[in-house]
Amino acid sequence: MTAPELATMAEVGALAAIHAAGFPPGMAWRAGDISGLMEMGGCFVLWWPGDAFIMCRLGGDEAEVLTLATAPPARRQGLAGRLLDAAIEACRGLGAGALFLEVGAGNAAAQALYCAAGFTEVARRPRYYADGTDAIVMTLRLS
Numbered sequence: 001m002t003a004p005e006l007a008t009m010a011e012v013g014a015l016a017a018i019h020a021a022g023f024p025p026g027m028a029w030r031a032g033d034i035s036g037l038m039e040m041g042g043c044f045v046l047w048w049p050g051d052a053f054i055m056c057r058l059g060g061d062e063a064e065v066l067t068l069a070t071a072p073p074a075r076r077q078g079l080a081g082r083l084l085d086a087a088i089e090a091c092r093g094l095g096a097g098a099l100f101l102e103v104g105a106g107n108a109a110a111q112a113l114y115c116a117a118g119f120t121e122v123a124r125r126p127r128y129y130a131d132g133t134d135a136i137v138m139t140l141r142l143s
Contacts, residue, residue, distance in 0.1 A: 052083055068110070099140045
């Protein structure tokens with residue numbers, strides 16, 4: 001498989017469709033949510049059209065994974081891991097010394113993905129998500 005592409009504002013609708021397919025109702029981001037983040041400085045999106053994407057934001061010497069979404073038909077093919085690896089390298093190349101993310105405490109598959117990439121838990125945010133689920137804050141040192 002080729003490297004993921006850098007998404008542009010022209011793909012916002014397709015990104016929102018992937019997010020809607022990949023997240024439970026009420027937790028998916030709409031096109032306006034995605035475009036608003038993409039318009040912010042330091043934000044980039046890597047994706048495989050129609051299948052999966054990762055959105056990151058850089059600020060100073062830190063970066064954050066804002067979301068990682070895979071459409072159900074494209075799951076269990078290693079796309080999320082390859083996107084995460086590409087985002088890690090992009091953040092490292094842009095000078096970030098650390099990469100942070102939040103993941104739902106009940107999302108064992110995502111936690112396993114992040115742990116396999118070297119992320120470690122650094123904090124918890126009680127009842128962070130709309131459904132009352134805690135968020136696990138994880139970090140990966142890049143330098």
